[in-house]
Amino acid sequence: xxxxxxxxxxxxxxxxxxxxxxxxxxxxxxxxxxxxxxxxxxxxxxxxxxxxxxxxxxxxxxxxxxxxxxxxxxxxxxxxxxxxxxxxxxxxxxxxxxxxxxxxxxxxxxxxxxxxxxxxxxxxxxxxxxxxxxxxxxxxxxxxxxxxxxxxxxxxxxxxxxxxxxxxxxxxxxxxxxxxxxxxxxxxxxxxxxxxxxxxxxxxxxxxxxxxxxxxxxxxxxxxxxxxxxxxxxxxxxxxxxxxxxxxxxxxxxxxxxxxxxxxxxxxxxxxxxxxxxxxxxxxxxxxxxxxxxxxxxxxxxxxxxxxxxxxxxxxxxxxxxxxxxxxxxxxxxxxxxxxxxxxxxxx
Amino acid sequence: xxxxxxxxxxxxxxxxxxxxxxxxxxxxxxxxxxxxxxxxxxxxxxxxxxxxxxxxxxxxxxxxxxxxxxxxxxxxxxxxxxxxxxxxxxxxxxxxxxxxxxxxxxxxxxxxxxxxxxxxxxxxxxxxxxxxxxxxxxxxxxxxxxxxxxxxxxxxxxxxxxxxxxxxxxxxxxxxxxxxxxxxxxxxxxxxxxxxxxxxxxxxxxxxxxxxxxxxxxxxxxxxxxxxxxxxxxxxxxxxxxxxxxxxxxxxxxxxxxxxxxxxxxxxxxxxxxxxxxxxxxxxxx
Numbered sequence: 340x341x342x343x344x345x346x347x348x349x350x351x352x353x354x355x356x357x358x359x360x361x362x363x364x365x366x367x368x369x370x371x372x373x374x375x376x377x378x379x380x381x382x383x384x385x386x387x388x389x390x391x392x393x394x395x396x397x398x399x400x401x402x403x404x405x406x407x408x409x410x411x412x413x414x415x416x417x418x419x420x421x422x423x424x425x426x427x428x429x430x431x432x433x434x435x436x437x438x439x440x441x442x443x444x445x446x447x448x449x450x451x452x453x454x455x456x457x458x459x460x461x462x463x464x465x466x467x468x469x470x471x472x473x474x475x476x477x478x479x480x481x482x483x484x485x486x487x488x489x490x491x492x493x494x495x496x497x498x499x500x501x502x503x504x505x506x507x508x509x510x511x512x513x514x515x516x517x518x519x520x521x522x523x524x525x526x527x528x529x530x531x532x533x534x535x536x537x538x539x540x541x542x543x544x545x546x547x548x549x550x551x552x553x554x555x556x557x558x559x560x561x562x563x564x565x566x567x568x569x570x571x572x573x574x575x576x577x578x579x580x581x582x583x584x585x586x587x588x589x590x591x592x593x594x595x596x597x598x599x600x601x602x603x604x605x606x607x608x609x610x611x612x613x614x615x616x617x618x619x620x621x622x623x624x625x626x627x628x629x630x631x632x633x634x635x636x637x638x639x640x641x642x643x644x645x646x647x648x649x650x651x652x653x654x655x656x657x658x659x660x661x662x663x664x665x666x667x668x669x670x671x672x673x674x675x676x677x678x679x680x681x682x683x684x685x686x687x
Numbered sequence: 688x689x690x691x692x693x694x695x696x697x698x699x700x701x702x703x704x705x706x707x708x709x710x711x712x713x714x715x716x717x718x719x720x721x722x723x724x725x726x727x728x729x730x731x732x733x734x735x736x737x738x739x740x741x742x743x744x745x746x747x748x749x750x751x752x753x754x755x756x757x758x759x760x761x762x763x764x765x766x767x768x769x770x771x772x773x774x775x776x777x778x779x780x781x782x783x784x785x786x787x788x789x790x791x792x793x794x795x796x797x798x799x800x801x802x803x804x805x806x807x808x809x810x811x812x813x814x815x816x817x818x819x820x821x822x823x824x825x826x827x828x829x830x831x832x833x834x835x836x837x838x839x840x841x842x843x844x845x846x847x848x849x850x851x852x853x854x855x856x857x858x859x860x861x862x863x864x865x866x867x868x869x870x871x872x873x874x875x876x877x878x879x880x881x882x883x884x885x886x887x888x889x890x891x892x893x894x895x896x897x898x899x900x901x902x903x904x905x906x907x908x909x910x911x912x913x914x915x916x917x918x919x920x921x922x923x924x925x926x927x928x929x930x931x932x933x934x935x936x937x938x939x940x941x942x943x944x945x946x947x948x949x950x951x952x953x954x955x956x957x958x959x960x961x962x963x964x965x966x967x968x969x970x971x972x973x
Contacts, residue, residue: 390868390872391872392868392871392872412871412872412874413874415872416874417872418872419868419869419872421865421868421869423863423865425863425865425866425868425869427866427869427870427884428888429887429888438870438873438875438883439873439874439875442870442873442874442875442876442879443874490869490873491873493873494873494874
């Protein structure tokens with residue numbers, strides 16, 4: 340397996356605060372990787388270290404095997420799209436896109452006609468044809484983002500970095516752009532790393548997702564792998580919604596008080612543990628048939644699905660349960676619950 | 688675009704606006720402007736006209752008046768240009784770097800505004816005179832600043848210094864560091880970043896500061912007369928000519944020189960403002 344970008348134990352401190360505590364990550368050529376994490380998790384710090392806008396306190400970042408510290412910003416050839424795009428307001432869209440080509444040393448600089456051709460090509464690629472002469476202030480948010488992307492692509496980057504690419508856009512535009520960016524990546528095949536705090540975005544867009552928390556890498560894997568097989572409680576809680584049930588593990592079973600609620604056959608845990616159950620993995624059952632029973636406190640709509648909040652004896656927090664197409668239980672009704680799938684972690 | 692929408696009633700002043708009170712505020716504007724600017728200036732022009740065409744021509748074509756006008760406007764332009772460069776530099780240092788004493792330097796920039804100009808003139812004269820601290824250092828090389836046209840320039844630089852700094856500072860402070868980072872990642876050299884990323888958005892504000900510094904320098908009197916030596920044809924500025932006429936009770940003559948200055952100033956400032964408007968348009972909506 341070849342590696343386009345190798346991050347080895349990258350660490351960065353700001354004052355006494357360790358923003359990044361030795362993160363290692365290998366990114367394959369042509370891969371679309373999401374750095375996902377809450378604010379303060381170190382994802383933007385890592386992105387800036389890759390870009391060379393900041394320097395590691397420990398560890399290395401290798402580009403095709405070359406230490407990044409040995410490369411000038413120009414030689415790193417990083418295409419970066421900033422969160423607020425950082426377009427040059429005094430230049431037209433065409434001027435912005437051409438900037439990287441015109442900034443090359445004279446010997447490597449393409450001719451004027453060649454630059455013009457490249458700019459037109461890139462604007463076609465990002466679907467901004469006809470807007471060459473506009474200034475950034477005359478563009479919509481989505482158009483600005485695409486202009487910034489074209490500008491970053493102009494230098495034929497080794498790695499494309501996107502900082503919260505959809506952060507500043509409204510929900511509808513965001514959805515359209517996501518699909519469009521996926522398509523664009525498939526066509527151009529740039530090694531791409533993007534930072535996001537939105538797990539839906541990461542799961543939908545990325546080939547692999549790297550989940551960061553408090554300066555440490557929690558898990559890396561395909562969207563399916565990290566969603567279905569979270570390695571840590573944090574990943575489980577951060578990717579989608581989840582209910583946390585404090586349980587006692589003994590004899591291959593997870594118990595709440597005197598009721599065995601989940602067969603924990605594939606674990607060598609014992610004693611106090613936490614059972615993480617997603618709302619869609621809790622099924623309603625007849626009250627007398629199930630071992631986990633409770634009272635419906637509230638039913639509300641949650642986008643396409645309905646969700647019930649159910650108070651269970653022995654649990655401090657109500658459980659969120661997705662209700663399928665069936666008849667919704669009434670408020671105050673007694674229901675039984677069955678856990679179809681769950682993740683068990685040692686108690687924190 | 689934002690400027691146009693903020694200017695209420697500029698193009699359609701008869702239409703109803705969500706912000707009423709155009710009539711009242713416009714009335715106050717015209718009254719104040721008339722009382723403070725337009726009527727005094729009209730009186731000045733009338734007084735000058737009373738001298739009669741021959742006298743006006745004689746004054747306007749007199750070598751001494753022409754030399755004084757040349758010095759006043761030339762030195763003011765040069766001083767404003769020098770202040771443009773140094774003002775940009777000072778603003779850059781004040782915005783970009785944190786160093787001990789930054790606040791002190793920041794406050795010191797405004798001193799030329801606060802100081803009575805006569806005090807500034809005397810202080811400069813004391814230092815730049817041939818027997819002053821700096822003047823005595825330069826004297827062995829045959830360089831004289833005090834009591835020459837160079838002295839005029841030094842005084843005008845001094846009094847115009849704050850303008851460019853203060854107009855450029857907020858624009859620089861607002862500029863995102865990300866613009867420079869983006870340019871650096873795109874492969875731009877340090878020079879290219881300064882030249883084509885940082886300077887263009889700052890230019891309109893710098894131009895405003897330049898015009899203000901220039902306008903201030905043209906009219907400056909107090910500080911200049913102490914350091915210039917006021918030698919006719921060499922280091923005599925136009926405002927001093929006006930004062931000399933006044934002391935000789937030649938009010939019409941003083942008014943004529945005043946009108947000449949007014950005309951030249953107006954034309955130059957108009958030119959600079961047009962230049963600046965063009966600059967803003969060319970640099971896009973910055």
